[in-house]
Amino acid sequence: MAGIYIHVPFCTQACYYCDFHFSTSLKLKQRVISAMKKEIVQQKKYLDNLEVKTIYFGGGTPSLIESDAIDDIYSTVQRNFILSDVIELTIEANPEDITESLVSSWEKIGINRVSLGIQAFKDQHLKYMNRVHNSNQAFHALELLTKSKIKNLNIDLIYGFPNLSDFDWEASLDVILKFEPQHISCYSLTVEKQTPLFQFINKGTYSKLNPEQANRQFLIARKKLINAGYSHYEISNFSKDGCFSLHNTNYWNKTHYLGIGPSAHSFNGTTRQWNINNNFKYCNAVENNMQHYEVEKLNRKNIINEYILTMLRTSRGIKQDWISSKMTESEYQKFNKQIEKFIDLGLIQKNDNSLSCTESGMLIIDSISSDLFLI
Ligand SMILES: C[S@@+](CC[C@H](N)C(=O)[O-])C[C@H]1O[C@@H](n2cnc3c(N)ncnc32)[C@H](O)[C@@H]1O
Ligand code: SF4
Known part of the structure; x- marks a missing residue:
């Protein structure tokens, strides 16, 4: 069994805390999509004919690109890899992109899992993070997705940031529980170097995070979600009815996976490789059949x-x-x-x-x- 991760390196706006690879300029969008399709063909041998059980469109913001492009990339994967009859096909989505027609086109493609980045419900908290969406858009997206035929829904939430009281955090979890998603990821906010959040905290315009608050809020989530019937199967992840993320368990079980797109990582049991994390350089390398990744041979200690x-x-x-x-x-x-x-x-x-x-x-x-x- 194997997995494929496809990194869509575009976002509408940079969230202050995020150090994932993305660009807010869409100028190279078509070129990156074409290069990703070419990379899929170039790497068709990477998984050594292992059956692919999970495909994950992550980012960046995959909901930002047209569903035709998602379909096109997925078809290219279908033509070049052996796919299992039943696969977990996930797409990460931001609430502001969710419309009835987008969801229905995803259903037609065969997407059967959506991971929705809600993060918080109060507008002041969303502004603190520099998220694009507001609270109304979060509710609207949740309503559209829970009504849809896509039955496996994950919600991402963030805790541990200043001004998120324990009461607010409990209230966010209560709201989410009303929608009964199969999976909830609760991330403690981390301050990554080279993010605006890191600079704001250093300059004193944003307050420092409080680790005790993060610990309290971790325990609040754990207690509430376990009481609501979720299994706490990974430090940041909770699932119901056995709907844990197959894609994530691939990483933990040392399953081989291929990463497509700028900054995506791959693993084949003995080496790990990571693609160039620059959209322009990635396209140039793939288009010219040059090596577009670095490889590290894993030694016993690393493993x-x-x-x-x-x-x-x-x-x-x-x-x-x-x-x-x-x-x-x-x-x-x-x-x-x-x-x-x-x-x-x-x-x-x-x-x-x-x-x-x-x-x-x-x-x-x-x-x-x-x-x-x-x-
Ligand atoms: C990189 S995003 C990609 C998906 C989508 N663009 C979104 O924002 O939901 C995946 C998840 O990582 C979380 N994340 C990224 N940086 C983080 C940080 N510094 N601390 C906590 N969570 C973080 C995001 O909030 C999101 O839930
Ligand atoms: S958290 Fe998601 S939307 Fe925000 S910058 Fe990172 S990838 Fe983009």
Whole structure:
């Protein structure tokens, strides 16, 4: 089994916190779409005839480009890869783009999962983030999508930013729960270098984030969503009725995937590669059949550390037998000593062969994983 990720590198406006690759100029739109189709053909051997089970249009803002272009890219994938009979076909969407006719054209293409970036419901919070949409547009998009034939809906929300009171956060979650989406992603706002948010905080025009608030709001979401019947299967992800994101689990299960488009990453079991994160340079390289990506051969240490980082975030946790098969005896002894310490502190729990974070552990997950890394 394998997956394909297609990065659509355009947005209407730059959200202050975002460091994903995108351009707010649409000048190169047609050229990038053509280059992506060409890249799909160039990379047709990358997945080694593995059956593709998930295709994910992410971004950037895939809902910004015409559904004909999405269809065209999808058809190019169909012609060049072996697709499973049943696939998860996801598109990320921003609320301001959602119209009845767009949703109906997605249904016709066969899109069966939409990930909608609501982020917040109050206009003042959306303005703080520099989102394009307002609260009315968020409700309108939710109504159109829950009425549609696309039955697998994910909602993205952000917490932990100044002025989001615990009361506001609970209210946002309550609103979302009324729409009964199958999947909810709750992201703690992170301040990434080279974003306007980072500069505003440095200059003092925006307040610093408060980690205690983020922890409180993480626990509020966890409690509320679990009580509402969602499974907390990954630190930022909650799903109902087994509708976890197959695409995300590909990343955690080391499934091979191909990334198409500027900045997209690929993984084939032994190497990781990432495409040029510049639309113009990406087009030039693909058009001229030049290498448009950098490759990194993964060594044993990278593989183990990535496994710890990603699997500790999931409810399935780290498999001890996998770790022991990859580490030397002395490395494994050291690892186990560290694990025992975390178990005594109530941060890690052991269940048969698997080690996962307790609720207290989830609050300091980054420092736990870095203490477990091989250095
Ligand atoms: C990169 S966006 C792409 C999808 C779409 N354009 C949107 O904004 O929803 C995917 C998700 O990452 C979240 N995200 C990006 N940067 C983030 C940050 N610094 N902190 C928390 N969430 C972030 C976005 O808010 C969004 O929910
Ligand atoms: S969060 Fe989404 S809409 Fe905002 S800049 Fe990033 S990719 Fe674009």
